[in-house]
Amino acid sequence: MATGRTHRPATRSRGIPEATVARLPLYLRALTALSERSVPTVSSEELAAAAGVNSAKLRKDFSYLGSYGTRGVGYDVEYLVYQISRELGLTQDWPVVIVGIGNLGAALANYGGFASRGFRVAALIDADPGMAGKPVAGIPVQHTDELEKIIQDNGVSIGVIATPAGAAQQVCDRLVAAGVTSILNFAPTVLNVPDGVDVRKVDLSIELQILAFHEQRKAGEEAAAEAAVPAAARKASTDQGPDGDVPAVMPA
Amino acid sequence: MATGRTHRPATRSRGIPEATVARLPLYLRALTALSERSVPTVSSEELAAAAGVNSAKLRKDFSYLGSYGTRGVGYDVEYLVYQISRELGLTQDWPVVIVGIGNLGAALANYGGFASRGFRVAALIDADPGMAGKPVAGIPVQHTDELEKIIQDNGVSIGVIATPAGAAQQVCDRLVAAGVTSILNFAPTVLNVPDGVDVRKVDLSIELQILAFHEQRKAGEEAAAEAAVPAAARKASTDQGPDGDVPAVMPA
DNA sequence: CCATCTTTGTGCACGCGTTCACAAAGACAT
DNA sequence: ATGTCTTTGTGAACGCGTGCACAAAGATGG
Ligand SMILES: NC(=O)c1ccc[n+]([C@@H]2O[C@H](COP(=O)([O-])OP(=O)(O)OC[C@H]3O[C@@H](n4cnc5c(N)ncnc54)[C@H](O)[C@@H]3O)[C@@H](O)[C@H]2O)c1
Ligand SMILES: NC(=O)c1ccc[n+]([C@@H]2O[C@H](COP(=O)([O-])OP(=O)(O)OC[C@H]3O[C@@H](n4cnc5c(N)ncnc54)[C@H](O)[C@@H]3O)[C@@H](O)[C@H]2O)c1
Numbered sequence: 001m002a003t004g005r006t007h008r009p010a011t012r013s014r015g016i017p018e019a020t021v022a023r024l025p026l027y028l029r030a031l032t033a034l035s036e037r038s039v040p041t042v043s044s045e046e047l048a049a050a051a052g053v054n055s056a057k058l059r060k061d062f063s064y065l066g067s068y069g070t071r072g073v074g075y076d077v078e079y080l081v082y083q084i085s086r087e088l089g090l091t092q093d094w095p096v097v098i099v100g101i102g103n104l105g106a107a108l109a110n111y112g113g114f115a116s117r118g119f120r121v122a123a124l125i126d127a128d129p130g131m132a133g134k135p136v137a138g139i140p141v142q143h144t145d146e147l148e149k150i151i152q153d154n155g156v157s158i159g160v161i162a163t164p165a166g167a168a169q170q171v172c173d174r175l176v177a178a179g180v181t182s183i184l185n186f187a188p189t190v191l192n193v194p195d196g197v198d199v200r201k202v203d204l205s206i207e208l209q210i211l212a213f214h215e216q217r218k219a220g221e222e223a224a225a226e227a228a229v230p231a232a233a234r235k236a237s238t239d240q241g242p243d244g245d246v247p248a249v250m251p252a
Numbered sequence: 253m254a255t256g257r258t259h260r261p262a263t264r265s266r267g268i269p270e271a272t273v274a275r276l277p278l279y280l281r282a283l284t285a286l287s288e289r290s291v292p293t294v295s296s297e298e299l300a301a302a303a304g305v306n307s308a309k310l311r312k313d314f315s316y317l318g319s320y321g322t323r324g325v326g327y328d329v330e331y332l333v334y335q336i337s338r339e340l341g342l343t344q345d346w347p348v349v350i351v352g353i354g355n356l357g358a359a360l361a362n363y364g365g366f367a368s369r370g371f372r373v374a375a376l377i378d379a380d381p382g383m384a385g386k387p388v389a390g391i392p393v394q395h396t397d398e399l400e401k402i403i404q405d406n407g408v409s410i411g412v413i414a415t416p417a418g419a420a421q422q423v424c425d426r427l428v429a430a431g432v433t434s435i436l437n438f439a440p441t442v443l444n445v446p447d448g449v450d451v452r453k454v455d456l457s458i459e460l461q462i463l464a465f466h467e468q469r470k471a472g473e474e475a476a477a478e479a480a481v482p483a484a485a486r487k488a489s490t491d492q493g494p495d496g497d498v499p500a501v502m503p504a
Numbered sequence: 505c506c507a508t509c510t511t512t513g514t515g516c517a518c519g520c521g522t523t524c525a526c527a528a529a530g531a532c533a534t
Numbered sequence: 535a536t537g538t539c540t541t542t543g544t545g546a547a548c549g550c551g552t553g554c555a556c557a558a559a560g561a562t563g564g
Contacts (some may be wrong), residue, residue: 018521019520032518054523070529070530070531072531
C-alpha cells in the first residue's frame, strides 16, 4: 500500500467501509473502459476480473452503494459509472493546488489524468522566487506568499505536497490553516494534522523497500545471511524455521 | 493507500505479517533520523510518536523481528537500524530499471532518495527511438529493444513501470519474462502477473478520488444531493440514515 | 541486596475485511 | 404460465490487524 490514511481511524462514513471506498475508483476505471466500448451490461464476475478482485467482494462492495444489479443479467454499466462517480464526489469539480514544483511537482502538473475526472489544477505554488510567474504545464507558478490567498479565492480543499521532506510539515500547516482539509503527501515524512483533516501519502521509497523485503524472501531462504555483518549481529539468521533465533546481544 | 499488493494473498513470509512489513520502512526512517542526531536509545513511545503509530503496535511489530529492547530503557537505535535494514533486505544492493522515461519517469530518475538506501538505478528504458542515448539524470536512456539484455546483464529483479497505461501490461510481460519478479507500477492499470511476482501500484488518481470521497462527506451531509442529475437517478440519496434508500430503477 | 520505577513483550478481546456458499430474484424460452 | 438457467445479494465463518492492559524484566538508587 503506497497508501495509508493518517488520523480518523476508519470512521466508516455513512456505512461504506474504507476498504470499499478504496476499491471504488478501481471499479470506476474498469467501468469507464467498458462504457467507452459501449458495453451495456457486465456481470460481477467479468468486472471483478477486470478490476483484479474477487467477485463476491465486488458484489458486497456494490451492495453498500445500494446495489443496482439485475439477477441473471448483471450491472448496467452507464448507471454504475454514474452511481460510483456520485458516491466518490466526482460529479463536482475539485480545485487542487500543488505545492513544490520541482521534478515531481512539474510531472504532476503535466499529468493529464488529473483533469480527466473531476480534478482541476487551480494553482501551482513554489517557494523559489525565481520560479514565480514561470508557466509549468500552461499554469504560471505562484509564490508561497500567495498560498493563503490562493486557497481562499479558489475554495481549494485538496492540496498536494511535493516539496522536500523538510518543508512538508510547515507547508501542511499553512494549507490546513488556510482551509485545506485533504492532503496528498509525496514527501517522505509523517504529517501531523488536526482532526478532520485527511492525509494520504504516496511514498516511493516505502514501496521499494516492501518489494525488496519480498524479493529477499524469494531469493534467500537458503543462501541468505552472511552478507555484510557490521560487527553488530553475532550469528544473524541461520533461518531455522519460524521464529528463528536471534542474537540476544546488543552492540554499543 | 496508494499501495496494494496484487496476487500472493498475504503469504505472511516467515511469520512477519504484511502489515508489519509495510511499517518497517517507516520505523527505519524515524530511526535513521535519530541515528543522525546521535540519539543512542529510544523508547517505543517516542519512536511510535515519530512514526505516527500506536506504541503497542510498534512493540508487537518489533517482537516479530525477535525484538531487542531493554525493559526500563528502550531500544538501541543503531542496532534497530541494522536489524530492520537487514530484514528488509537493504544491506544488499538492488539494481532497478525504470521503463518509460516521460514526465514521471524522468522525475523518478532524478529522485535522490532512490540511491540512498540500497536501490540503484541500473538503467532507463524507453520506446521512443529519439530518446535513445540521451542522458537523463546522468544515465543514458536505452531503447526497449535492449530490455531483456539489460535485465539479464545487470541481474535486475525490480522494475518500475512509468509508461502510459496502454503499454504497461506489455512492458510488464516482457519484464517478467526477462526475470523481473517485483514490479512497481505507476500506470493506472491492473497488471496481470504469474504467481511469484509481486506488484505494487502507486496510483495518484485513486488517491485523489478517495480524498474526494471523504471531502464530500465532510462538506455535504446536509446540503448534499441535487447536484447535476443526468436523468439517470430519480430521487437520489435523501440521506435518511444508514442504508438509505436508493432508486430501484435502471436507465436505458 | 532490596525497593522502586520505567518500559518491554504479549495475552486477550474485539472489529473489520474477505471469502464461501447458497437462496432468491429475475430473464428468457417454450 | 411454467420451468430452467444465470447471476445477484448476503448470511455466516474465519483470519488478520489493532489496541488495551498487565505481568515480568531489568535498570537505577539507596
Ligand atoms: N522526484 C521523485 O520521483 C520523487 C519520488 C518520490 C518522492 N519524492 C519526494 O517528493 C518531493 C519533491 O521531490 P522533487 O524531486 O520534485 O524535489 P525538487 O527538489 O526537484 O523539488 C522541490 C521543490 O519544492 C520547492 N520548495 C521547497 N521548499 C518549499 C516550500 N517551503 N514551499 C513551497 N515550495 C517549496 C523547491 O523550490 C522545489 O522547486 C520530495 O520530498 C521527494 O522526496 C520525489
Ligand atoms: N506524470 C504524473 O505525475 C503521473 C502521475 C500519476 C500517474 N502517472 C502515470 O505514469 C505514466 C507515465 O506518465 P507520464 O506523465 O510520464 O507520461 P509521458 O507520456 O510523459 O511518458 C511516457 C513515456 O513512456 C514511453 N513509452 C511509451 N510506450 C512505451 C513502451 N512500450 N515501452 C517503453 N516506454 C514506452 C514514452 O516514450 C514516454 O517517454 C502514465 O501511465 C501516467 O498515467 C503519471
